[in-house]
Amino acid sequence: MFSIAFHISLIFSGLVPNLVSRPLHMVFALPWILVFTSKTISERALGIFHCFVSTWLCLWIVFNEEKLGEQYGSLEDGFQVVASVILLISVIEMARRAIGWPLPLVALIALLYGIFGQHVPGEFGHPGTPINSFLGTLTIAEGGIWGKLTGVSVNIVAIFVILGAVLNAGEAGQGFMNVAKAAAGRLKGGAAKVAVLSSALFGSISGSASANVASTGAITLPAMIKLKYPRSFAGAVEAVASSGGQIMPPLMGAGAFVMVELTGVSYIGIMQAAFLPAMLYFFAVWVGINAFSSRYRLERVPESQQPSMKTVGITASFFLVPFFILLWGMLIMEVTPQYSACFAILAGIILLILDSRLTFDWRRTILRVEKASVTAGKQIATIASIILCASIIIGVLGITGLGVKITSVIVSASGGVLWPALFLTAMACLILGMEVPTTAAYVICVSVAGPALMELGLEPLQAHLFVFWFALLSTITPPVCGAVFIAAGMVDEDWLKVALNSMALGIGLYLIPLGMIANPSLIELGHQPFLSIIAMTKVAAGLILVSYGIIKVASFYLRLIFLTVGVFVLFI
Numbered sequence: 001m002f003s004i005a006f007h008i009s010l011i012f013s014g015l016v017p018n019l020v021s022r023p024l025h026m027v028f029a030l031p032w033i034l035v036f037t038s039k040t041i042s043e044r045a046l047g048i049f050h051c052f053v054s055t056w057l058c059l060w061i062v063f064n065e066e067k068l069g070e071q072y073g074s075l076e077d078g079f080q081v082v083a084s085v086i087l088l089i090s091v092i093e094m095a096r097r098a099i100g101w102p103l104p105l106v107a108l109i110a111l112l113y114g115i116f117g118q119h120v121p122g123e124f125g126h127p128g129t130p131i132n133s134f135l136g137t138l139t140i141a142e143g144g145i146w147g148k149l150t151g152v153s154v155n156i157v158a159i160f161v162i163l164g165a166v167l168n169a170g171e172a173g174q175g176f177m178n179v180a181k182a183a184a185g186r187l188k189g190g191a192a193k194v195a196v197l198s199s200a201l202f203g204s205i206s207g208s209a210s211a212n213v214a215s216t217g218a219i220t221l222p223a224m225i226k227l228k229y230p231r232s233f234a235g236a237v238e239a240v241a242s243s244g245g246q247i248m249p250p251l252m253g254a255g256a257f258v259m260v261e262l263t264g265v266s267y268i269g270i271m272q273a274a275f276l277p278a279m280l281y282f283f284a285v286w287v288g289i290n291a292f293s294s295r296y297r298l299e300r301v302p303e304s305q306q307p308s309m310k311t312v313g314i315t316a317s318f319f320l321v322p323f324f325i326l327l328w329g330m331l332i333m334e335v336t337p338q339y340s341a342c343f344a345i346l347a348g349i350i351l352l353i354l355d356s357r358l359t360f361d362w363r364r365t366i367l368r369v370e371k372a373s374v375t376a377g378k379q380i381a382t383i384a385s386i387i388l389c390a391s392i393i394i395g396v397l398g399i400t401g402l403g404v405k406i407t408s409v410i411v412s413a414s415g416g417v418l419w420p421a422l423f424l425t426a427m428a429c430l431i432l433g434m435e436v437p438t439t440a441a442y443v444i445c446v447s448v449a450g451p452a453l454m455e456l457g458l459e460p461l462q463a464h465l466f467v468f469w470f471a472l473l474s475t476i477t478p479p480v481c482g483a484v485f486i487a488a489g490m491v492d493e494d495w496l497k498v499a500l501n502s503m504a505l506g507i508g509l510y511l512i513p514l515g516m517i518a519n520p521s522l523i524e525l526g527h528q529p530f531l532s533i534i535a536m537t538k539v540a541a542g543l544i545l546v547s548y549g550i551i552k553v554a555s556f557y558l559r560l561i562f563l564t565v566g567v568f569v570l571f572i
Helices: 002-012 018-036 041-063 065-069 078-099 102-119 131-139 148-169 172-184 190-206 209-226 231-247 255-263 267-296 309-332 337-351 362-400 402-413 418-432 438-455 460-470 482-491 495-505 507-518 529-551 556-571
Strands: none
Touching: 002 018, 002 148, 002 337, 002 362, 018 041, 018 065, 018 078, 018 148, 018 362, 041 065, 041 078, 078 102, 078 131, 078 362, 102 131, 102 362, 131 362, 148 172, 148 255, 148 309, 148 337, 148 362, 172 190, 172 209, 172 309, 190 209, 190 231, 190 267, 209 231, 209 482, 231 267, 231 482, 231 495, 255 267, 255 438, 255 460, 267 309, 267 460, 267 495, 267 507, 267 529, 309 337, 362 402, 362 438, 402 418, 402 438, 418 438, 418 460, 418 507, 438 460, 460 507, 482 495, 495 507, 495 529, 507 529, 507 556, 529 556
8 A cells, every 4th residue: 555655646746856766766676576475584574684685775865865966976985885786686576586586697697797897898888987986976966766667667557557457456347358259259259259358358458468367367368268269269358358458558567667668659649550460460369269160160159148238338438437537537638657557547446336236335445456456565665676777778878888789799799781681680579579578578678679770770660569569579588488388288188289289360460560560650650640551451361361361271382371471562
């Protein structure tokens, strides 16, 4: 509750110094990560001690922010050096406990490079930075853990996480499912299409592929298995549909808000640019289900399981009302997204009082508020851990100039040609995204590859959307594919079979980012709506041909024709 109150209060408290709000953001995240998630007594004891020390240091920064601001990122004494080291260790440990070792290891390597990189021979060495200046920039100035990314986490992401937690604690999830059943349940392969629609709706507020699979999959997967859908196909549908939540407006997880900060494009502009590609993604999945339907004779959702229109209307209001308030504030009232989100949160809290039968139960309401508070606290802390750790890497790239050097290598390796550079960037995103969360993978990759892509002719928003989409590859692409692993476990099927079907169903994830490059007007809905619709139609036609060529067509030569023509339509 304290974390929620703090982040909401920031929206209405006016200008708060960054060296106050951002360290306090970490203070509220520390106990969730270092104490509440501890699995053993010794781990908890160490976590409590670590949490106490780190909290004290964060508060020291808060109470000394004016003095520290006058130091311009240079540490003045031994105490400040020790404090900086402890803060960096705390950030790395938070990320390790939250998401495992991969991202913290990258951060550690970055720190070692920053300290000892002057001894690296060749063009990847750097002149060296005084240790007091290096550590100070990362910990008492806004060039490291208190940088722009952390500001996005504090001021924007946290508010939308709270909104998502409030909606999920009530009837919104069932509303998503009922709308999906009413819209798609009677169609061929209806249960799979219900999974697509419900996952798209749920994912638009959760922004997490894994959370999406675990939540909507608990309902959609048993339904598909009961209708005798192949288990590998059912798992693939849920994994692919759930992965699309991070590219689905209006919320898009944390990535959209980070993109706002990095590109300077407004949140509304990001939504407009992302909308048609997201629609194409789910369209491609829909087409893939149709192709599979003829192969497996997939059944519709039984009539007995179809919700009545009255039930659909009532339950849908539990997410439509907050969404309407959110969009009304941003589009009509023209206030900031986070300000609008606060009023949407208020509406969502009021709706927690009622269930789908419009009855009131104060015990249920209290439990829902508790669930929303716990979920929001955990998610805010997890995202904060990721962002703070990624900020170390971004800070080192800036201090040492390594980002510029990697950019020049990409440009050189591609021969100054855009498409080879895109391929290199895509591979980097896939490798980094194997164990690093999507947002962190996007931030790191766009920091080093984004300038190269822009140097080769891409607009900033094109480059950022391209990298962001390919940062999602690892959700369904072997060898490490988180959404697939979870879905495969839930249907008790070999994960590789699920992965292969996922790659076929999720072909849009591989082709649509390339389609954005070949058809730039696809992301210009806000400026050139007519040309955007034409580009969308063209890309959709290419996706249909490619999808049917991969999934349905049996003849090798006919399949080759479908794939060739589809690629031609998409890119020419």
